[in-house]
Amino acid sequence: xxxxxxxxxxxxxxxxxxxxxxxxxxxxxxxxxxxxxxxxxxxxxxxxxxxxxxxxxxxxxxxxxxxxxxxxxxxxxxxxxxxxxxxxxxxxxxxxxxxxxxxxxxxxxxxxxxxxxxxxxxxxxxxxxxxxxxxxxxxxxxxxxxxxxxxxxxxxxxxxxxxxxxxxxxxxxxxxxxxxxxxxxxxxxxxxxxxxxxxxxxxxxxxxxxxxxxxxxxxxxxxxxxxxxxxxxxxxxxx
Amino acid sequence: xxxxxxxxxxxxxxxxxxxxxxxxxxxxxxxxxxxxxxxxxxxxxxxxxxxxxxxxxxxxxxxxxxxxxxxxxxxxxxxxxxxxxxxxxxxxxxxxxxxxxxxxxxxxxxxxxxxxxxxxxxxxxxxxxxxxxxxxxxxxxxxxxxxxxxxxxxxxxxxxxxxxxxxxxxxxxxxxxxxxxxxxxxxxxxxxxxxxxxxxxxxxxxxxxxxxxxxxxxxxx
Numbered sequence: 001x002x003x004x005x006x007x008x009x010x011x012x013x014x015x016x017x018x019x020x021x022x023x024x025x026x027x028x029x030x031x032x033x034x035x036x037x038x039x040x041x042x043x044x045x046x047x048x049x050x051x052x053x054x055x056x057x058x059x060x061x062x063x064x065x066x067x068x069x070x071x072x073x074x075x076x077x078x079x080x081x082x083x084x085x086x087x088x089x090x091x092x093x094x095x096x097x098x099x100x101x102x103x104x105x106x107x108x109x110x111x112x113x114x115x116x117x118x119x120x121x122x123x124x125x126x127x128x129x130x131x132x133x134x135x136x137x138x139x140x141x142x143x144x145x146x147x148x149x150x151x152x153x154x155x156x157x158x159x160x161x162x163x164x165x166x167x168x169x170x171x172x173x174x175x176x177x178x179x180x181x182x183x184x185x186x187x188x189x190x191x192x193x194x195x196x197x198x199x200x201x202x203x204x205x206x207x208x209x210x211x212x213x214x215x216x217x218x219x220x221x222x223x224x225x226x227x228x229x230x231x232x233x234x235x236x237x238x239x
Numbered sequence: 240x241x242x243x244x245x246x247x248x249x250x251x252x253x254x255x256x257x258x259x260x261x262x263x264x265x266x267x268x269x270x271x272x273x274x275x276x277x278x279x280x281x282x283x284x285x286x287x288x289x290x291x292x293x294x295x296x297x298x299x300x301x302x303x304x305x306x307x308x309x310x311x312x313x314x315x316x317x318x319x320x321x322x323x324x325x326x327x328x329x330x331x332x333x334x335x336x337x338x339x340x341x342x343x344x345x346x347x348x349x350x351x352x353x354x355x356x357x358x359x360x361x362x363x364x365x366x367x368x369x370x371x372x373x374x375x376x377x378x379x380x381x382x383x384x385x386x387x388x389x390x391x392x393x394x395x396x397x398x399x400x401x402x403x404x405x406x407x408x409x410x411x412x413x414x415x416x417x418x419x420x421x422x423x424x425x426x427x428x429x430x431x432x433x434x435x436x437x438x439x440x441x442x443x444x445x446x447x448x449x450x451x452x453x454x455x456x457x458x459x460x
Contacts, residue, residue: 046365073364086359102367
């Protein structure tokens with residue numbers, strides 16, 4: 001499996017030019033606001049088209065500008081959770097979860113949804129709407145929906161930013177469990193240094209649309225105490 | 240209520256209902272394209288569909304005659320092939336009502352579709368749903384209160400349509416005299432009692448529809 005990307009994109013006043021590769025690990029995209037982290041996830045999901053580059057996941061090419069390949073977002077099997085979770089307000093919890101696997105046969109879909117309900121401790125909330133459940137429960141519904149298709153990779157764009165500290169730790173633990181269970185690349189965008197420290201197998205530090213440094217968290221900071229990436233991370237942590 | 244008033248009321252409801260069904264189908268499709276697709280001439284198209292809202296209904300009626308009249312662009316072909324002309328029939332009244340109420344549907348629905356959270360649409364795509372399914376299961380349900388409000392407003396507008404209907408369908412008693420046309424006829428001939436009754440009836444009905452439109456546009460998902 002694994003995920004490798006090479007992305008170039010110019011928008012008004014900003015230019016992104018990044019290249020990185022991860023295995024089936026939990027990688028954190030780290031950097032201050034506006035460094036291109038969310039833009040990278042949007043390009044991987046297919047919601048935003050890169051000007052140039054490639055996106056390869058598990059040996060398959062989702063995008064390659066030189067070969068003219070650009071698979072639409074609905075045909076890419078990534079699980080994506082954005083900052084505001086994007087739960088459908090007009091659907092119940094169970095319908096939100098079922099909505100995450102349109103290409104799976106109905107009986108299999110129902111079985112998976114039932115498994116997700118149990119795994120994410122959502123029993124009893126199936127018929128409630130997102131407005132009727134708590135912040136932590138919403139997070140778990142969003143994760144369940146994103147995992148329904150058994151995605152090739154899980155992409156998380158600051159999904160814990162609205163939660164208080166104990167709940168963040170709880171969700172971090174759940175994320176670790178998901179990663180162990182599904183054995184897929186997980187990419188978490190954050191600018192919370194403690195979250196990165198607690199969760200990351202690998203950290204990819206973004207600065208001004210470039211990859212400033214990448215490597216395992218402990219190697220990156222402990223072996224290079226004077227490394228300029230540390231100041232970037234500290235800047236990012238205080239944003 | 241006398242027979243002619245009853246006929247006019249029934250005809251008005253029939254004309255407005257038929258016009259509204261087509262307004263909902265065409266208006267929603269046009270509003271969706273205007274709200275979600277970027278193409279050259281998009282705003283020009285919007286202006287074109289909005290024109291009947293600001294043009295005098297007689298001008299709209301004139302254009303409709305140019306297109307659907309017996310010697311019109313489409314009307315001539317239709318007459319030559321089938322021997323049928325829409326002029327001076329209740330279909331003409333429905334067509335006139337459709338054209339003048341379509342902009343209300345498009346404006347309300349477009350605004351409603353544009354206000355659907357972009358993240359929810361993206362979530363549908365990244366969950367594996369294509370354009371059509373995303374439209375039917377996410378965008379349109381979330382824009383439904385605007386769509387319903389637009390439909391009710393269009394129905395109310397169709398009920399009150401006068402100028403374009405007069406141009407295209409004429410004012411033929413027992414055939415094309417909708418409520419507004421019948422009110423004009425009875426008032427012109429000094430039948431004030433009947434005019435009063437019809438005016439009050441139409442006012443109450445239109446007020447009721449406006450109230451419904453307001454209720455739907457305030458109601459949450």
